[in-house]
Amino acid sequence: MIRSFFPGLSGNPAAAFLAAAGVGLVLLVLPLAASELLGNFWVRLMAMALLYVMLALGLNIVVGFAGLLDLGYVAFYAVGAYMYALLASPHLAEQFEWIARLFPDGLHADIWMIVPLSVGIAAFFGVLLGAPVLKLRGDYLAIVTLGFGEIVRIFLNNLNSPINITNGPQGITGIDPIRIGGVPMPRSLEFLGIEFNRLHLYYYLFLALAVVIIIVSIRLQDSRIGRAWMAIREDEIAAKAMGINTRNVKLLAFAMGATFGGVAGSMFAAFQGFISPESFVLMESIQIVAMVVLGGMGHVPGVILGAILLYAIPEALRIVAKPSQIFLFGEELIPTEALRMLLFGGSMVVIMLIRPKGLWPAPRHGERAPPPAVSAQQA
């Protein structure tokens, strides 16, 4: 499993293990160094990047492994986030008297309940989306999943009347921090003489979850199910002929992919303390698709790289853009927001043109003949 991250060291397991340990150590020290040298903004950025790694790996199961284009993935992220927000904020108790009576201390869900529950509910939504669209192919699937994402967002936006469940466009505030075993995440913690603040602790929590998701992804990829997904991706009819129950296997892909999104969503809600439908727009889904494709569809290390780059570059530009323009030209020629989007969109185009299969594509076992398409050389 470590091998896929260090292709150059495939003949040398000991060296690969050492390299993995080195990367792990860097990942552990990184937030401490960043907040010491650069400020907490960068720790927050790293924590969010880890959430996007989880999201991209989840979508990678659907798009990368099973080859089903999903443009509404953010719906599962939203489902996870709203589930956590409802179970760990005063909102429900304020709206419904019977809930207030049942839980006199208010709702405070624990991580041991949140993670399995978000996995379960997101998987349910995955099947809910998957079941009616199984017959659809290619881009028909894309538009229906896109519609699904929009439907979920519109419901979140409007379910504040006649019964107030989601609090509509105002979103839900006052969400608890994560609780582990009944103990809420402390605002700061001293351990071994090192001061960890809240952002560091979330970073480590997200890192742990991301590592679990990475391991699950790679194990899935090499499993019988993973091979079935890839068989469907390459040729659905042939896969069927080989005895794969394509319906169940596709549903499983939707459900598995959704679970990662659900977990990431619940973590996002805990991390932000506030959520609203604004965070779950179509552009977000498109961005996650871009992470998967740009990194290298179906290749776990590539997808991780894509997620980190596509999240970190625009965010970093937020604070780097203005000073560097002033340094280079003596004034701010293009507003930061515009420059950010320009570089973001531009880099998507340029990277794809230079590396059409993604930055770090999966190594191919046997090249297939390209499908009959118009070649660029044709006069």
Next chain:
Amino acid sequence: MFNFDILLQQILNGLVLGSVYALVALGYTMVYGILQLINFAHGEILMIGAMVALTVIQVPAVAALPGPLQMVVALLASIPACVLLSLAIERLAYRPLRGAPRLSPLITAIGMSIVLQTVAMIIWSPNPHSFPDLLPSEPVAIGGASLAPKQLLVLGVAAVMMAGLSLMVNKTRLGRAMRATAENPRIAGLMGVNANMVIALTFAIGAALAAVAGLLVALNYNIVHFSMGFTPGLKAFTAAVLGGIGNITGAMIGGLLLGVIESLGAGYIGPLTNNFFGSHYQDIFAFVVLVLVLLLRPSGIMGERVADRA
């Protein structure tokens, strides 16, 4: 008592909305038919068309002309601008990726769409601009309902353009070349069709339709801004899929149908559900109909079987 005049009004409004969707959907569907590419930047072409039109009619010499003439001058500028832009995008972002994995051009299309929006935001400022009324605003009565002249213009222009496009695709040499390329690019090439030329022309025609649609949208809503291409683009794409993507008649039917469904949905969803669902749910209505249609006909109303690769 059921009011038929209101129903007629809703249907007419829906047809106006749907005509715009259909014009934009044609651009999506023609490109898809040949390249199997979702041209995500197509909505942005519409926006650029509207922006260029606004810039032209703000020139004092043009602003002095009578309204309808201003529109013609605006189109004379916006159509070439959109066509050139679309050709440049095809050359730069799509052509080098033919034969690459299918999702790669989708990502460059999304990237291009972001770049175009941002460039428009820099050139025309992030604030919305108001678009003047170029036609008289006296409504015209049709049965028990009424339409503004600009709405009638939308219907008329869309009908003429769609009829023209149908004729071109079905009766001319170029149309035959387009259909041949869509069916099998390699064989079409062997038969002497210049595939690159046909593809470029397809993009050009789509862009011209989008430029016209851009002017119509601006005229209809009296407002233009840098992100105005997103919603019509999305709806038009939905319409193209509803009709069966890759099929030109399908795009027209899908567009008109989607417009009518949306308009009826917005008008009647409240009363039908006892105001449990308000008109905010109008978009849900459109997507639910889409899912239902695709459940019964997995490749759209007029669609043929498509290849199964995502």
